[in-house]
Amino acid sequence: MTATARTSGPVDAPPGGLFRHRDFRLLWTAHTVSAVGNNMTVVALPLVAVAVLDATTFQVAVLTAAAWLPWLLAGLPVGAWVDRVRRRPVMIAADLVAAALFASVPVAALLGLLTVGHLLVVALGAGLARVFFETADQVYLPTLLRPGQVPEANARLHATQTASYLVGPGLAGLVAQLVGAVAAVALDALSFLLSALCLRRIRAAEPRPHRPAGTTSLLREVAAGLRFVVRDPYLRVLTVFGAASNIGLTGYQAVLVVFLVRSAELPAGLVGLLIGLASLGGVIGAALAARLSRRLGSARTLLVAGALTGPPALLIPLAGPGARTGWLVLGGILVSLGVAVGNVVKGSFRQTYTPHRLLGRVTVSMHLLNYGTIPLAALLAGALGAAWGPGGAIRVMTAWLALTPLILLAGPLRKRRDLPAAPF
Secondary structure: OOOOOOOEOOOOOOOOHHHHOHHHHHHHHHHHHHHHHHHHHHHHHHHHHHHHOOOOHHHHHHHHHHHHHHHHHHHHHHHHHHOOOOOHHHHHHHHHHHHHHHHHHHHHHHOOOOOHHHHHHHHHHHHHHHHHHHHHHHHHHHHHOOHHHHHHHHHHHHHHHHHHHHHHHHHHHHHHHHHOHHHHHHHHHHHHHHHHHHHHOOOOEOOOOOOOOOOOOHHHHHHHHHHHHHHOHHHHHHHHHHHHHHHHHHHHHHOHHHHHHHHOOOOHHHHHHHHHHHOHHHHHHHHHHHHHHHHHOHHHHHHHHHHHHOHHHHHHHHOOOHHHHHHHHHHHHHHHHHHHHHHHHHHHHHHHHOOHHHHHHHHHHHHHHHHHHHHHHHHHHHHHHHHHHHHHHHHHHHHHHHHHHHHHHHOHHHHOOOOOOOOO
């Protein structure tokens, strides 16, 4: 058998751009199928909890909290560890663990053993796998491509990620309507297996991370990443804004399924479709991000994205039965457009601005605050939903989200057209 030629380090894109870059196509495909699965789960697990197990509003919110809690508990040490190892094997292992966890849901349902506690364990375990996958992925992409290709690659990855916000919930709702919510979770397990297979087929040999002589302890490496974020004026303000906006985003999303099913009395298929349509702006935003960044400047584009992420959220609480579902779709489209534009610009900036030896730790340090607020927001939304109903919780959380863009004006972004290429 003839050995397959392998390359080391990033390679130039062949003629035709990233579409003809075989390894990037495989990475892109892996992202796409797992993203669709993840966003099926956003709807499928709450539907299983509500429709099969008759869970309370607070229990459904706790499911969301459990999925994000690992960022708060394990994010920093994972980031430091990922900087020490090859990342693709970490991503493959994370996919396989997530597949096994989601596959356990239909098995338990068939055996009559499924409980809310089981769903919580699955959400927590899959969330931990996601911490490993996303941290490794952020550091792996720049090793596969040249620096000039990273913004285009991020735009393409984010476009499919945001497309999955439309496809995933809609598919979950359709499958739940036809054959039950448990079947939608089974399909999610399959998506992670396909993702692992695509990653396994990448040919480029990933170089072993360089560790200088006299390597410090894991704790000191974690501290180095945190210090870089805290001291850098750009990363610091982007981190605080991300954390604050995620409180509002997660808060209303944590109780949205309950609101649409119980308050608006909508069928499962329509719930998935509406949530998917509300995410359509993300597809548009990811496609426009690079163009807006070139025309307006990357720093100004982040300010525009923040303005879209915040005030339009006030339309979402106006949603209700019948034609009033249009408020959810309109508000969701504008918010998801702003989130997508901001994430593409911010992600590319972080990957090219941060010294690569620190990238894993810097990524997780930012995610710690960005994502660490998510479980707390979900629990807060659940408590508000239990006290004031899901509609009251959504009103509070979207009002908070509408105010968060003011944070961006407190940093250096307002004085610049473009973000810097390297730390000063």
